[in-house]
Amino acid sequence: MGSSPHPARWWSRVPGALSRFRCELCPRACELESGQRGYCYVRLADEDGLVLDTYGRSSGFAVDPIEKKPLYHFLPGSRVLSFGTAGCNLGCRFCQNWDLSRARSADRAQAHASPEQIARLAGGERCESVAFTYNEPLIFAEYAIDTALACREAGVRAVAVSAGYVSPGPREAFFGVMDAANIDLKSFSDSFYRRLCGARLDPVLDTLRYLARETPILLELTTLLIPGENDSDTELEALCAFVAGELGPEVPVHFSAFHPAHKLLDRPRTPHATQQRARTIAQQHGLHHVYLGNVYDPEASSTFCAGCGERLIERAGYQLGERRMNGAACARCGRPLHGVFG
Secondary structure, three states: OOOOOOOOOOEEOOOOOEEEEEEEEOOOOEEEOOEEOOOOOOEEEOOOEEOOOOOOOOOOOOEEEHHHHHOEEEEOOOEEEEEEEOOOOOOOOOOHHHHHHHOOOHHHOOOEEEEHHHHHHHOOOOOEEEEEEOOOOHHHHHHHHHHHHHHHHHHOEEEEEEOOOOOOHHHOOOOOOEEEEEEOOOOOOOHHHHHHHOOOHHHHHHHHHHHHHOOOOEEEEEEEOOOOOOOOOOHHHHHHHHHHHHHOOOEEEEEEEEOOOOOOOOOOOHHHHHHHHHHHHHHHHOOOOOEOOOOOOOOHHHHEEEOOEEEEEEEEEEEEEEEEEOOHHHHHHHOOOOOOOO
């Protein structure tokens, strides 16, 4: 397939300016004249409106365990075909995939694949799902939506790994074709989002509320704990209270360990004790499924019954061990386990 720009959705003409367009995909609302690119770098203006220049172009494919996304309550132990493109609508100074998120599409998005080709590839690799990941999938929403629809036709499910920084209209269209999502809740502080991500917190919280309350999506959250930035007891208490009160105690939460990356090189790696403290706070707020990521901790990687405490899914890293379930319920007490299970 060719690499010519694809017409973009979610834009309007700026009133009183015939050759100026406003992108309405995310809260940035970039205003662009012909030849200019948005903050994400992949949505640009021509004389007729906005186009997406990463449609049908990938930075590469990999077959992963679904636990690597991380998704622990969505088809555990299954294979997922992962891919991304280039660019991002956030500017996180600590980005772990900065070589993709800050890359120009011409540099990193070289492999050509149509939505139908991706669906066939997933089936050929015995993958039960396709994940839009590595960089922010919302910025290539048109490509992701078409791919998710092609996958649905082929019996393959769709997964989004996203920061959730999106406007309401495209949010509904994008997540409406997804089966599961892991959203990076980078902090529970608007100051953090502004200083370290060049964004705002409230639109992300709106996305989380929408997914938890208005869609059937299997939702999981990830927070990367950065020493001295978002790991205080006060912030963790507020974050966990929000999840328990507004999203529900069954929503799985992953607290991942930070390592110095990109432009945030003056912080140490996250101590394991910090992750354990975050997990304890979450459990004290009534969250049922709290996991620790980027660290080897079988106890904090396994899934337990919220009723009787039985270990239902044993994990060590991304490897699954014994399961003690009858279908989607605890084999001991019969309590249903929140999630999607094959």
